[in-house]
Amino acid sequence: MRSTTDAGSKSRRAARTGFTLVELLIALTLGTIVVGAAINYLIRELRTLQSNDVRDVVTRTGRYVGISLRHDLQRAGIGIETTASFGTVDVWPGTVGDTLVVLNVPYLPEPASPHTIVPPPGDDNPLLPGTTCGTQCIEVLRPPDVPFDLEVGELARLQVPGERRLALILDINLVSDTSAELTFTEASKILQRPAGIDGLSIDRFSTYVQQLDATVYYLDDGDRLMRAVGLGLDGSPQGQVLAYGVEEFDVKLVFADGDVLEGANPVDADDSNDYDDVVAVRVLITAKADRVHPLVNNGELLRKTFEWLVAPRNLRYEKDRL
Numbered sequence: 001m002r003s004t005t006d007a008g009s010k011s012r013r014a015a016r017t018g019f020t021l022v023e024l025l026i027a028l029t030l031g032t033i034v035v036g037a038a039i040n041y042l043i044r045e046l047r048t049l050q051s052n053d054v055r056d057v058v059t060r061t062g063r064y065v066g067i068s069l070r071h072d073l074q075r076a077g078i079g080i081e082t083t084a085s086f087g088t089v090d091v092w093p094g095t096v097g098d099t100l101v102v103l104n105v106p107y108l109p110e111p112a113s114p115h116t117i118v119p120p121p122g123d124d125n126p127l128l129p130g131t132t133c134g135t136q137c138i139e140v141l142r143p144p145d146v147p148f149d150l151e152v153g154e155l156a157r158l159q160v161p162g163e164r165r166l167a168l169i170l171d172i173n174l175v176s177d178t179s180a181e182l183t184f185t186e187a188s189k190i191l192q193r194p195a196g197i198d199g200l201s202i203d204r205f206s207t208y209v210q211q212l213d214a215t216v217y218y219l220d221d222g223d224r225l226m227r228a229v230g231l232g233l234d235g236s237p238q239g240q241v242l243a244y245g246v247e248e249f250d251v252k253l254v255f256a257d258g259d260v261l262e263g264a265n266p267v268d269a270d271d272s273n274d275y276d277d278v279v280a281v282r283v284l285i286t287a288k289a290d291r292v293h294p295l296v297n298n299g300e301l302l303r304k305t306f307e308w309l310v311a312p313r314n315l316r317y318e319k320d321r322l
Contacts, residue, residue, distance in 0.1 A: 054293045054302060061243045061287040062306035065225060068242060069283055070310055072102050072215045072227075077314035079105025079112070080157065080212065085266040086164050087275030089253070089312065092192060092263055097219030097249035100283070101191050104213050105157075112149055112211035114159070115140035118179050119204035126160075126201040133181045136170075136197055140209050144177045150211055155190070155231055156182070157210045160203050166190040166212070167197075168233055182209060190235040191216070217242070219249045225285070247303070248286035253278050254309070276318065280311040 077088035080103060088103045105111050118139040120131050133139045138158075142148050150156065152172055158165040168190060171183040187195050191214060216228040216237040225246040226239030252260045255277045266274045289302040296302050 054289045054291060054296045057245075058287050058289050058302055058304045061245060062285070062304065065243050065246070065285055065287075066306060066308050068227065069217070069308060072217075073281055073310045073312050075104040075213075075215070076102045076312040077104060077318065079107075080210075082276050082278070082315065082318055083164070084271075084274040084276045086193065087264055087278060089278055089281055089315065090192070090264070090275075091251040091253060091281070094218060096221050098251040098262075100217040100251045100281070102215045106211060106213045108149060113143070114208040114210040115142060115150070115180075116208045117141075117202070117204070125204050127204055129197065129202075132202070134183065136186055137181055137183045138197070138202070138207075138209060139175065139179055139181045141178060142174075142180050148172070148174065148180060150180075150182065150209070153230070153233065155212045155214050156184075157212045158184075158197070158200070158207075159210065160200060160207045163200065165197075165200060166193050166195045167209070168195070168231060168235060170233065185233050185235070187235045190231070195235070217249070217251075219246060223247055223288070225249055243287070245288045245290055246285050247288055248284065248305075250284040252282045254280035254282055254311075279315055280309055283308045283310070 073089070080088055082088045090101045092099055117132060118141055119127065129135060130137075150169060150172060152169055154169050156167045156169055158167045167182075167184040168187060169182055170185045171181075173181040173183075175181055184196055186198075188198065189195055213229070214231065214237075216226075216231075216239065218226050218228075218237065218239065220226055220239075223245055224241050225243040226237070227242040228237030228239035230238045232238050252262060253264060254260050255273055256279050257272045257277070259273060260282060261273060264273055264275045264278060271277075284305065284307045286303055286305045288304075289296070292299060292301050
């Protein structure tokens with residue numbers, strides 16, 4: 001049998017099992033150090049992620065704008081030949097930045113059809129103004145049993161021998177199965193180009209109307225880069241936001257002789273800066289971050305400049321052909 005003394009000794013040892021106050025303090029101190037280190041690590045990682053996000057916003061803006069510009073500029077001049085006085089790529093300065101315009105004939109999936117006019121009876125040529133269907137109206141042929149590819153509000157190319165105009169379609173009247181009357185707005189200029197019928201010598205044999213696509217880039221006064229694929233009936237671009245935080249949008253035309261200019265000038269004595277001499281477009285933007293961060297750019301707002309040189313395939317082809 002066990003003695004009473006042995007039982008008491010074991011009871012006292014069992015009572016002493018557990019942590020002493022010193023041990024608890026040491027454990028709490030170590031725990032505090034570990035938790036504090038973990039919190040500091042998380043804070044550093046969070047600030048690093050936030051600073052990376054500030055940088056990424058600017059980088060993504062530049063990348064997205066570059067992809068959009070290259071895609072649109074490669075369509076310049078498709079289905080519509082550039083002439084010395086009429087460019088399929090154009091640029092002009094604005095109040096807060098430049099404006100870039102790209103013109104092409106759309107594919108639906110074939111190229112949009114050129115619709116020749118329906119001349120009035122007689123043999124006079126050129127036609128007197130208003131002798132087709134009105135002062136701002138032209139009657140054109142359309143294929144029977146096929147949906148008409150022109151719509152109200154669309155941009156059109158009005159082509160006569162030796163001259164080209166832009167026109168915005170105000171109204172369409174399907175006269176018969178084979179013809180339609182197109183009424184144009186009275187705008188005399190669209191996208192800084194001559195527009196409408198006024199003063200135009202309409203040839204009864206060689207005049208046609210064809211749908212055009214116009215893509216317009218411009219800055220608004222809120223540091224937003226806008227991209228428009230449609231125009232209002234007054235000819236103004238109806239843009240949507242392509243990118244926020246764009247402070248500068250600078251576009252220059254590159255000519256075959258190497259000159260980089262703010263635009264073409266087909267009326268001066270220099271025949272090397274006409275529209276048919278354009279071979280590339282240089283675009284520069286300055287994008288800014290949407291907020292400041294103490295770990296980025298010494299706590300000041302981050303800005304970054306991007307530059308692209310795009311040589312549309314069709315413009316190069318036209319130069320090689322000439």
